[in-house]
Amino acid sequence: MATGLSQHEAPPRLAAPPTEPRRRTWRRVLWIVLIVVLLVLAAAAWVGVRAALARQELAAAEPDVQAVRTAIESGGITHVGPAAADLQKRAHHAAALTSDPVWRLAEFVPWIGPNLTAVRMVAAATDTLASDVVRPLVSVAGAVDPQSLKPSGGKIDLKPLLTAQPVLERAQTSFESAQRQVAAIDDRSVVAPVAAAVDKVRSAMNAVGPDLTIAGNTARLLPGMLGATGPRSYLIVAQNPAELRSTGGLIGSVALVTTDHGAVTLTSQNAGTAIGPWSEPVVGVPTATTDLYGPLVGRYLQDVNFTPDFPLAARTASAMWVKMHGGVVDGVIALDPVVLSALLHATGPVPLPSGDVLSSSNAVPLLLSDIYARYPDQPGLQDAFFSSATTAVFSKFASGGVDGKSLVTALMTAGSSDRVRIWSSRPAEQSVLSRTTLAGELPASSPTTTALGVYFNDATGSKMDYYLQTSVAAGAAVCRADGKVTSVVHVTLKNNAPADAATALPAYVTGSGAFGVPPGSIRTRIAFYGPAKGLLAGVTSNGAELPSLAGTDKGRPVAVVEVQLAPGQSSAVDVEFLGALQKSTGLTVAVTPTLNGDGTTPDVGAGTSVGTIAAPCAAGVK
Numbered sequence: 178m179a180t181g182l183s184q185h186e187a188p189p190r191l192a193a194p195p196t197e198p199r200r201r202t203w204r205r206v207l208w209i210v211l212i213v214v215l216l217v218l219a220a221a222a223w224v225g226v227r228a229a230l231a232r233q234e235l236a237a238a239e240p241d242v243q244a245v246r247t248a249i250e251s252g253g254i255t256h257v258g259p260a261a262a263d264l265q266k267r268a269h270h271a272a273a274l275t276s277d278p279v280w281r282l283a284e285f286v287p288w289i290g291p292n293l294t295a296v297r298m299v300a301a302a303t304d305t306l307a308s309d310v311v312r313p314l315v316s317v318a319g320a321v322d323p324q325s326l327k328p329s330g331g332k333i334d335l336k337p338l339l340t341a342q343p344v345l346e347r348a349q350t351s352f353e354s355a356q357r358q359v360a361a362i363d364d365r366s367v368v369a370p371v372a373a374a375v376d377k378v379r380s381a382m383n384a385v386g387p388d389l390t391i392a393g394n395t396a397r398l399l400p401g402m403l404g405a406t407g408p409r410s411y412l413i414v415a416q417n418p419a420e421l422r423s424t425g426g427l428i429g430s431v432a433l434v435t436t437d438h439g440a441v442t443l444t445s446q447n448a449g450t451a452i453g454p455w456s457e458p459v460v461g462v463p464t465a466t467t468d469l470y471g472p473l474v475g476r477y478l479q480d481v482n483f484t485p486d487f488p489l490a491a492r493t494a495s496a497m498w499v500k501m502h503g504g505v506v507d508g509v510i511a512l513d514p515v516v517l518s519a520l521l522h523a524t525g526p527v528p529l530p531s532g533d534v535l536s537s538s539n540a541v542p543l544l545l546s547d548i549y550a551r552y553p554d555q556p557g558l559q560d561a562f563f564s565s566a567t568t569a570v571f572s573k574f575a576s577g578g579v580d581g582k583s584l585v586t587a588l589m590t591a592g593s594s595d596r597v598r599i600w601s602s603r604p605a606e607q608s609v610l611s612r613t614t615l616a617g618e619l620p621a622s623s624p625t626t627t628a629l630g631v632y633f634n635d636a637t638g639s640k641m642d643y644y645l646q647t648s649v650a651a652g653a654a655v656c657r658a659d660g661k662v663t664s665v666v667h668v669t670l671k672n673n674a675p676a677d678a679a680t681a682l683p684a685y686v687t688g689s690g691a692f693g694v695p696p697g698s699i700r701t702r703i704a705f706y707g708p709a710k711g712l713l714a715g716v717t718s719n720g721a722e723l724p725s726l727a728g729t730d731k732g733r734p735v736a737v738v739e740v741q742l743a744p745g746q747s748s749a750v751d752v753e754f755l756g757a758l759q760k761s762t763g764l765t766v767a768v769t770p771t772l773n774g775d776g777t778t779p780d781v782g783a784g785t786s787v788g789t790i791a792a793p794c795a796a797g798v799k
Contacts, residue, residue, distance in 0.1 A: 227274040227275065227277070227280065228274075228275070228293075228296065230274050231270075231271040231274040231275050231296070231300055234267045234268070234270050234271040234274070235267070235268070235271050235300070235303065237267055238263070238264050238267040238268060238271075238303075238307075240260075241260040241261070241263050241264035241267070242264060244257055244260040245257050245260055245261060245264065245311055245315070257315060258315055261307075261311050261312050261315040262312070264307045264311060264312075265307040265308050265311070265312050267307075268300070268303045268304045268306070268307035268308070269304050269307070269308060271300045271303065271304070272297075272300045272301050272303070272304035274300070275293075275296055275297040275300045275301075276297055276300075276301065280293060280297065281297075284297070288366075291363060291366045291367050292367045292368055292371050294362075294363075295362050295363075295364055295367050295371050295372075295374075295375055296371060296374075298358055298359065298361075298362050299359065299362070299374055299375060299378055301358065302355040302356075302358050302359045302378065302382075303378070305351055305354065305355040305358075306351075306352065306355055306382075309347070309348065309351035309352075309355075310348045310351050310352045310355070310389070313344045313347065313348050314344070314345070314348050314392075316344065317340065317341040317344045317345070327577055327579055327580070327584065328441065328574060328575050328576070328577050328579070329577045330576070330577070331440055331441060331442065331575040331576070332438075332439045332440045332441070333403060333439040333441065334439060335400055335403060335405050335438065335439045338396065338399060338400050338403075338405075339400055339405060341396060342396045342397070342400060345392055345393050345395075345396035346393055346396055346397060348389070348392075348393065349389055349390065349392070349393025349394075349396075350393075352382075352386070352389050355382070356382050356383075356386060359375070359378055359379055359382060360379065362375050364376070390613075391589060391592075394609055394610075394612075394613060397606075397609050398601075398606055398609055398610070401603075401606065402436065402507075402508070402601075402606070403436045403438075403439050403441070404435075404436035404437040404438050404439065404440070405438065405439075407437070408435060408436065408437040409435065409436045409437070409507040409508070410433060410434070410435050410436075410444070410504060410505055410506055410507050411433070411434050411435075411436070411506070411507060411508045411509065411510055412431055412432070412433060412434075412494060412495060412498055412506055412508070412509045412510070413431070413432040413433075413434055413510050413512070414428045414430075414431050414449075414494060414509060414510070414511045414512075415428070415429050415430045415431070415432075415511075415512065415513065415514075415563070415567070416428060416429070416482070416511055416512065416513045417429040417513070417514075417545065417640070418513055418514075418515070418545070418642060418643075418770070418771055418772050419545040419546070419640040419641075419642050419643040419772070420635045420637075420639065420640050420641075420642055421633045421634055421635045421642045421645070421701070421769060421771065422480075422482040422483060422634055422635070422769075423482055423483060423484060423485035423632035423633070423634055423704065423769055424482040424485060424487050424490060424511060424598060424617055424769070425482075425511065425513050425595075425596060425598075425769060425770050426513055426642075427449070427479045427480075427482075427635070428449045428478055428479050428481070428482065428494065428511075429448070429449050429479075429560075429563065430446065430447065430448055430449055430560065430563050430564065430567065431446070431447050431448075431449060431452065431478070431494075431498065432444075432445070432446045432447075432567060432571075433445045433446075433498070433502075433506075441575055443567075443568065443571045443575075445502075446564050446567060446568070448556075448560040448563075448564075449478050449479050450479070450556070450560075452478045452497055452498065452501050453476065453477055453478050453497055453501070454473075454476045454477045454478075455475075455476045455497075455500075456476070457475075457476070458472070458474075458475025458476055459475060459476070459493065459496045459497050459500050460475060460492060460493050460496045461475075462474050462475040462489070462493065463489075465728060465729055465730050465731070466484050466486070466489065466730065468728050469484075469704065469726065469728045469730060469735055469737055470483035470484055470634075471483070474490075474493065475493060478494060478497050481493040481494045481497070482494075482511075483634055484730075485617070485619060485630060485632040485704065485706070485767075485769070486617075486618065486619055486730070486731075487511070487598045487600060487616065487617025487618065488600050488607070488616065488617070488618060491508075491509035491511070491598070491600035492600070492602075494509055495508075495509055495602065506602065507601065507602050507603065508599065508600055508601040508602060508603075508606075509598075509599070509600045510597070510598070510599050511597070511598040511599075511617075512591070512596060512597050512598075513596055513770075514540050514541050514544045514545055515541060515591075515594075515596050515770070515772075515778060515779050515781050516587075516591040516596045516597055516781060517540050517544075517570065518537045518538075518540040518541055518778055518781065519537070519587040519590060519591050519781040520570065520574075520584070520587050520588075520591075521535065521536055521537040521540055521570070522537045522583055522587055523579045523580050523583035523584040523586075523587050524570065524573045524574060524578055524579045525573075525578070527566075527569045527570050527573050528569070529562075529565055529566055529569050530565050530569075531562060531565065535566055535569065535570065538778070540778070541772070541777075541778040541779075542776055542778075544563065544566065545640070545643050545772070546640075546643050546776065548562055548563075549640060549683050549685055549686050550683060553683035553684070553685060554683060554684055554685045556685065587781075590781050591781050592613075592614065592615055593614070594770060594779075594780070594781050594785075595614060595617075595767075595768075595770050595785065596770050596781065597615060598615060598616070598617040599615045599616070600616070600617075619706065619730065619731055619733060620706060620733075620765065620766075620767045621709070622708040622709050622711075622756070622758065622759065623759075623763075624758060624759060624760065624761075625759065625760075625761045625763045626759070626761075626763035626764065626765055627653055627662055627664045627708045627711075627754075627756050627759050627762075627763065627764050627765075628708060628765050628766075628767070629651060629664060629666055629705070629706060629707060629708065629754070629764070629765070629766045629767070630704070630705070630706030630733075630766070630767040630768075631649050631666055631668055631703065631704075631705060631706075631766060631767070631768045631769070632703070632704040632706070632767075632768075632769045633645075633647065633701055633702070633703055633704075633769045633771060634701070634702040634703075634704065635700075635701065635702075636692065636694070636700040636701060636702045636739060637687075637688045637692065637694045637698070637699055637700045637701075638688045638691050638692040638694070639685070639686055639687055639688030639689075639691075639694075640685065640686045641672075641674065641678075641686060641687060641688065641697075641698075641699045642699065642701075642771070642772065643686075643772060643774075643776075644672060644673045644674040644678075644699065644744075644774055645670060645671070645672065645673070645699055645701065645771065645772070645774050646670070646671040646672075646673050646773065646774030646775070647668070647669070647670055647671075647771045647774070648668070648669045648786075648788065649666065649667070649668050649766060649768050649785065649786075649787050649788065650666075650667045650787060650788030650789060650790045651664065651665065651666045651667065651764055651766045651787055651788075651789070651790065652664070652665055652764070652789060652790040652791050652792040653665075653762040653763075653764045653792050654762060654791070654792035654794055655760075655761075655762065656792070656794035660760050661755055661756055661757065661759070661760075662755075662756040662759040662760065662761070662762055663714065663753060663754070663755055663756075663792050663794065664707070664708070664753070664754050664756065664764060664792060665751060665752065665753045665754075665790065665792045665793065666705055666751070666752050666754075666766065667749060667750075667751050667788075667790055668703060668705075668749065668750050668751075668752075669747060669748070669749045670699075670701060670703075670740055670742060670747060670748055670749075670750075671742070671746070671747035671774065672698065672699045672742035672743060672744050672745065672746050672747070673744075673745075673774045673775055674697055674699070674744040675744060676744050676745060677697075678696070678697030678744050679695070679696035679697035680696075682696075682697070684696070694741065695743070697743065697744050698741055698742060698743045698744070699741070699742050700739065700740070700741040700742075701739070701740050701741075701742075702737055702738070702739050703737070703738050703739075703740065703750060704735055704736075704737045705735065705736045705737075705738070705752040705754075706730065706733050706734075706735055706767075707733055707734040707735070707736075707754030707756075708733065708754060708756045708757070708758070708759065709731075709732045709733050709758070710732055710757040710758060711733070711734055711754050711755055711756045711757050711758075712734055712754065712755045712757070713727055713734040713735075713736050713752070713753075713754060714753035714754055714755045715751075715752070715753045716736050716738060716750070716751070716752050716753075717750070717751045717752075718738075718748060718749060718750050718751070719748075719749065723738055723750060724738070725737060725738045726738075734754060736752050738750055738752075753792075766787045768785040768787065769785075770785055771785070
C-alpha cells in the first residue's frame, strides 16, 4: 500500500525568485548614488574653483585698496579713479563667484557651510564698499577737497559741498550697512584663514569708519549751518579751563557769528560778565540739576555749564543771549584756548594790537596765565585783550589766510579731544549731532558697557585750575551672584601752584579768599556719574568714607564731592557704582577736559586718558 501524497496531491513548488527585476532596482539605486556622488563632487569642484577664483580677485584688488588708502591719507584721491574702477570690478566679480545657487546650497553642508557663508559675506561687503562707497567718494573728491572749505573774502563756496552732500550721505549709509553685515558673521567655527580674513576686513572698516562718519555728518550739517538755506546765527562761547566747569571751563566771552550762503560775519562780542545775571532762571532748569549744582545754573551765564549736560547748558546760554539782545540763536559752539592753539597751526601766527604775536605754542599760557600777570586785578583790560585776540584770529580766518587741509585736521583733532561742543536749535540737526561726541550729552550705557562720567567744577572762584593736575582711572568687575557689574572710578588731584602762590600770584588768580579758600589753595567739586538705573555704592578717600552730595540726573546716580588742596598737596577719591542692566565689564568714562597743570599745552588731538584699575569686590558690594 502506498503511503504519503501522490504526485497530483502534493502542493506545487514555489517558482524561482524574480532575480532580474531586483537586479534592475539595485542598479537604479546604485546609479542614483553614483549620480549624487558625482553631483556632490561636481558641486565641490564648482565651489572650490569659484572660491579659488574669488580669492584671486580679492588678492588682485589689494594694490587698488592700498592705492586708494594712500591717496586718501595724502589728499590726492582725485587721481585714483582707475584704481577705484578696478577695485569695483574685481570686488563685484568676487561677490558674483560666491553667491550662485550651488554655493548657497553648499552653505548647508556641516563644517564647510559656515566657512562658505563667511567668505560670501566678506565678498559681498567688499563689493558694497567698492561700488557704493569708494567709487562714489572718488567721484566727488574734488568737490570736498579741504582747500575748497577755505574762506575767500569772508565767504566759503557752498556749491561743491551741496553737490557732494547726497553722495556722501549715501556712501555713509552703505558703509554702515556693510559694517553691520561683516559684524554679523559668525566666525567661531571657521578655519583659521577665513577667520583671519574676516578679522582683517572688520579691523579695516573699524579704522576708516570714524572718518567716514565725520564726512557724512559734515555733509548733513555744514551747508545748513553755513546758511545754505538762509541766514543763521550762532553763539561762539569761549570756555576758560583755568576756572573749570563740567563741559570744559567758565564761559569767559561770547561772540555772535552770522552765516548766510557761505558768508561768515563776526557780528558782536561780549564778556561773559556782561550778560546777566538774573534774579530768576531764564529757562526751566530741571530740579535734579539745581539740587546738584545750585540755582545759579539758570541765572549766570558763567555757571550754565556747571552741569555736564551740554545741550541743557547751551539752551540756557542761548536763552540768556536772546533775553538780553533779542533776535534768534540757531546754535551754540563751545571751544577753549587749546582748540585755538590747534587752529593757529592752520592760520599761522597772528599779530595782535597789543604787539603780541599769538601762535599755537603760546596761546594757552598767554591767554590763561600771562595775561593775568600783565593786567592784575583789571578784568576790563583782560576782556579787551581776549576780544582783540578773537577778532584778529577771526579776521585772518575770514580773509582766507588759512590752509584748508590744516584747518580740517585741526577741527577733527579738536573734536576728538572733547574740547569742541556743538548744539543746534533745529531738531533734525541736533539728532545728527546727538550721535557724535560733539553733542556733549550725558554718558549713555548699553547692556554690555557701563558708561561713567567724571566732571570738575571750580569752587575757588578764581583762575587757579591752571595749576590743577588731574588723573582718572576706572575698572569694572562682576562681584555678585546675580551677575550685576560693580564699577569703580579713582580720581587723583594735585595742586602744582608754587609754594608762595598766595603772594606770588595776582589776587585775581588766587581768589584772595573771597569764597573761604585760602589764597594759593584750590577747591574743586567733582561730580561722579554712574550708569543709568544704577546705584551709588560708596564714596571714599584713602580708605575712609568721604562726605558727598548724592542725587540723580536723568536716571543716573550722581555723587558730588569737594576736595581742597594747598600748593603741593594731592588727594584721591574713589567712587563705586552698582549697575542694574549690565552683565559684562565693558567700561567707558567721560571726563572734563582739563589743563596739564604745569603750564604746557595739552595735546589737542588726544582725549583725556583714563587708566585701568581692578574693581575691588568688597563684602558690602557682594
